Amino acid sequence: MASNNFIDYVKLICRSGKGGAGSRHYFRAKGLPNGGPDGGDGGRGGHIILEGNSQLWTLLHLQYQKHVFAKDGDSGGENLRTGAQGDDVVLQVPLGTVARNAETGEQMLEITEHGQRLVLLPGGRGGLGNDHFKTSTNQAPDYAQPGEPSVEAAVILELKLLADVGLVGFPNAGKSTLLSVVSAAKPKIADYAFTTLTPNLGVVAYRDYKSFVMADIPGIIEGAAEGKGLGTRFLRHIERNSMLLFMISCDSPDIAAEYEILLGELREFNPELLEKKRLLAITKTDMIDEELEAEMRETLPKDIPSIFISSLTNKNIVQLKDMIWKALEESRRDAPKTMRLGWDDENL
Structure with a gap:
């Protein structure tokens, strides 16, 4: 659209x-x-x-x-x-x-x-x-x-979009491609930055007829919380996601540093975002061999579960869904009951 x-x-x-x-x-x-x-x-x-x-x-x-x-x-x-x-x-x-x-x-x-x-x-x-x-x-x-x-x-x-999983990453990290592979959503995909200019939602089918909703949020850049790039215009949509899936391309010169930049932008926008469950997906791994993948694994952040995926070859996509579902179950179990604000039906 x-x-x-x-x-x-x-x-x-x-x-x-x-x-x-x-x-x-x-x-x-x-x-x-x-x-x-x-x-x-x-x-x-x-x-x-x-x-x-x-x-x-x-x-x-x-x-x-x-x-x-x-x-x-x-x-x-x-x-x-x-x-x-x-x-x-x-x-x-x-x-x-x-x-x-x-x-x-x-x-x-x-x-x-x-x-x-x-x-x-x-x-x-x-x-x-x-x-x-x-x-x-x-x-x-x-x-x-x-x-x-x-x-x-x-x-x-x-x-503020209501979704189970929010995709967080720099432009051209493969978020839209993943959403198009795991759901029926058809976001715009191209090999240049800022392809996604609006959030996209997709329903992801899981085992035993279960499903969850995934939101592709337009790419964040360093300084987004201060208004750079698309600024905070779409960061608000992450606030309603049950968990966050960080996505970083395997061709990043420093995955750990890029992850910290993304965390910093979320912290600057709303520190409560860091209390959500988080997963890290290293994308586009069809471009690297197993030896290089093993070397990269040693440099990944230690405080977040991670997985190497390829939306092109479907590498570890099923395993990623399993990790997401487990994290969502933990989030739902730990989530406090919230109160609605405003008048309700009885006041009408």
Whole structure:
């Protein structure tokens, strides 16, 4: 898919609906000129709601929707009639979407499940009608509540891809080729750097009908955390991966040094990334013989499991899947239970 179709960041001006005013009305009928208060309540203003949709993988459909306004609630009426509720606005978003306040940077909520609905901005509650304020000493209250005001905010929606395995490496390390071999994904592949300009996802089939999702993240270069190359634009997608597969070509002059550079960029961007399970794959090993491979093995980092692979000849691809699956099982076992942020379905 063309790179301009992948949108992972949008800014919206959002405003929920204000609540309708309560009614200040008194019952009047023939023969009963001094009836009691019968003012109804105002209707709730519309919510701004985000709903997870697993069929979406980009925020493209929201790119040009700069303003999102929900309807106001109607005022209450006579005879205890409650005003109509303002229509909610439901925005469909891909899984992994995070909403932040554009002014404070505070995270408001995160969508992680299909069908999950969270209220981004709540509509104002409707005001109470004067019927609620009658007492034994005040049989004809001349008061009704106004509705609560709307809530307005500039909101940033940021997509962080949800995948089991994130591929991390310099440009032209063979990440896209591996993804094309182990899944049905068809990323752009060429023998020059920065072929991949947008993240790509692929479902990798495993033993006994199991599977996991692999994400090809555009290549990192030294200084990416400071904005060089593609900068941090796509590093955010690594944050939601269960584990990281570092990929370094066997023609690298110093594999250990290259690995440390990659670690440093992740550490600079978000130190918590280094707490994830990590594997190291030395790629394109169809270009070297067994003797050179044995020599290179002695120079590899000692703090990470490693494997020599070739996507061209399928060398050790099955073994790589086994290592990934084992690491994923360990990650799932060790992962703490997380709480969802924001309002949930019960508040709708």
